Amino acid sequence: MFWMTVARLSERYNAGERNFAGIRLYSESCRKPEVGNILNLRDVILSAIILSGADISGPNLSLINLHGAQLVGTQLSNTSLREADLSGADLTGANLANARLHKANLRGAKLIGANLTGAQLIEADLTNADLSESILCQVNLSKIKLDEECHRQILCTKALLWQTYLPDGTFISSPRYHD
Template identity: 40%
Template sequence: MSFRLAFAFVSIAALLVDPTDAVSQDMLRSVDLNSPEMTTSEMTRAEVDALLKSVPQGDGRAADLDGKRLSHLDLSGLDFTGGNLHLVKLNRTNLKGARFDRAILNQAWLIDADLTGASLVKASLLGTQMQRARLGGADLSGARITADLSGASLIGARLAGADLSADMRNQSMGLMRGVLKSADLRNADLSGANLSRADLEFAQLQNANLANCSLHRADLAGADLSDANVAGADFTEADLASALLPSAATLAEARNLDKARNLNLARRPR
């Protein structure tokens, strides 16, 4: 086959690909995670705490930490409520019990961060890098999340009403959506969450509460949903290849399971 003919076939194939199935750009490819930019802090805990406390309460203002380097610090228990943490570096930072309610964490870096028991109610996490973050017992209720949480631990976390769906209006960087590949969501509460087109491939969802959530076109390939509550959950076009499903009685309470993809390839409980 000539080069020109081969190129023509590739070009035609590219046109046939659904652009909405594209994945977001891998930000890690062009970033050195071992560089000082990603591993050091330009402030101490005392300085961060002083900044947070210097903002007057009740006048609508919030702390501005835009772009700050705060990696490897102990910031546990601090209150960042409503703060601007756009592009902040918090890699491997101890954030246990910290409060980020309504905070802006867009494009922030929290790789390997410890957010155990943290509160992120209605926080904005757009394009946020949170691979392997620890969020056991954290509260992300009502948060907007198109973050990469691959390998993250969210055991017992609360994501009720959270929106992890794909942003179909802005795809200049690919499909921005919640990515929970191989994430641990055992006993997590995702009731009423929007998981449309979210990536839950190989996620652990045992005993998770998925009641009334949207799983429209979500990728659940290889996921473990054993004993999960799927009452009212919408499985329209969800990919269930090799997924371990809950009991037949539980599945009977789900919606549009017959419209799921690869249902015949799903695994049934013994």
């Protein structure tokens, strides 16, 4: 893993580079890279970027375009992804614990085995998303858009549901896996 500033990432992305697997982003305003610095990538377009295994926990990624991005195993905990475009993104095994995904576009996204503990998915679009084997613990799924297959996955495919609000308003208080 290596450190990179947001400005350098944008510069290299705009020059045509797409593979940034394993990077750790930090803010230009700090003297040295430290985990948890406040980053602001709001309204940035990074479609088709490869950030697999990267650590970008904590920043404001509201309105970011990560359509078709490779985010396998990426650390996105405590990140604001409000109204982000993650359609078609591969988030297999990603850590989205406590992420704020209000009105995010997750159409066709792969969230296989993703950790969504404490995530807020209010009004998110999960149509054709794959949530199999994901951890849905203390998740708010209120008013989400989903198709029948995604709904079946949430309720029937090894997803851990605990203290979770389902789209129909049902609250699951006790931990349970569905097979």
